[in-house]
Amino acid sequence: MSTTQQSSSDSATAPVRIAVGSQNAAKLRAVKTACDKIFAPRTVEVVGTSVSSEVSDQPLSDEEAMKGAINRAKSALAATEGAMYGVGLEGGAHQIGFRWFECGWIAVIDPSGQLGLGTSARFELSPKIMRRILSGNEELAQVMDDLSGTKDVRNNMGAMGLLTNGNVDRDVAYAQGVHFAFAPFVSDPVYWV
Numbered sequence: 001m002s003t004t005q006q007s008s009s010d011s012a013t014a015p016v017r018i019a020v021g022s023q024n025a026a027k028l029r030a031v032k033t034a035c036d037k038i039f040a041p042r043t044v045e046v047v048g049t050s051v052s053s054e055v056s057d058q059p060l061s062d063e064e065a066m067k068g069a070i071n072r073a074k075s076a077l078a079a080t081e082g083a084m085y086g087v088g089l090e091g092g093a094h095q096i097g098f099r100w101f102e103c104g105w106i107a108v109i110d111p112s113g114q115l116g117l118g119t120s121a122r123f124e125l126s127p128k129i130m131r132r133i134l135s136g137n138e139e140l141a142q143v144m145d146d147l148s149g150t151k152d153v154r155n156n157m158g159a160m161g162l163l164t165n166g167n168v169d170r171d172v173a174y175a176q177g178v179h180f181a182f183a184p185f186v187s188d189p190v191y192w193v
């Protein structure tokens with residue numbers, strides 16, 4: 001086998017390396033679940049790195065959460081050798097009328113700079129929870145830990161899991177957003193250019 005044949009077959013069988021801008025276990029599970037489907041039958045290697053979102057700990061608008069996801073995706077890609085994509089996931093609240101909702105923003109970026117964006121489904125945050133976030137400088141995860149009497153909800157089922165009695169955990173909801181963010185890379189270009 002020639003060197004060229006050897007290297008092209010190696011790259012076809014090598015795991016697809018995905019850089020994620022977080023070490024949060026729920027986020028890493030979401031990316032792994034979605035990317036296993038996207039890249040099947042190839043093996044996927046998800047590499048989580050702690051990076052700065054460069055936005056506030058508790059984003060309070062879609063714009064801010066989206067920016068955080070993009071910043072994380074770019075930093076993760078830059079920090080991870082051999083990564084085919086960088087993925088950033090950022091949870092954030094946003095207001096519609098008098099009501100508040102939460103969702104995860106997901107950004108995917110490749111080495112050429114092409115960007116894909118998506119979100120998880122959103123869920124409502126009660127006035128009781130929002131009062132604490134807005135006035136007490138607490139993050140959603142801290143409020144949910146306190147109200148549920150559990151620890152580290154953000155790495156496990158998340159607020160989404162607590163509010164749906166475990167029927168839609170954070171990783172399950174975020175995995176859908178990862179699929180949407182990969183749309184420009186996996187769908188027919190006729191929809192994009």
Ligand SMILES: O=P(O)(O)OP(=O)(O)OP(=O)(O)OC[C@H]1O[C@@H](n2cnc3c(O)ncnc32)[C@H](O)[C@@H]1O
Pocket residue numbers: 021022023024027057058059089090091092102139140141142144153154155157158159160161170
């Ligand atoms: O380690 P990182 O990646 O920062 O993970 P994180 O859980 O802190 O996640 P984000 O920074 O993306 O989330 C922004 C805020 O939203 C909160 N959050 C979002 N979704 C949540 C969920 O389902 N359960 C608990 N907290 C959530 C989280 O506590 C943060 O205050």
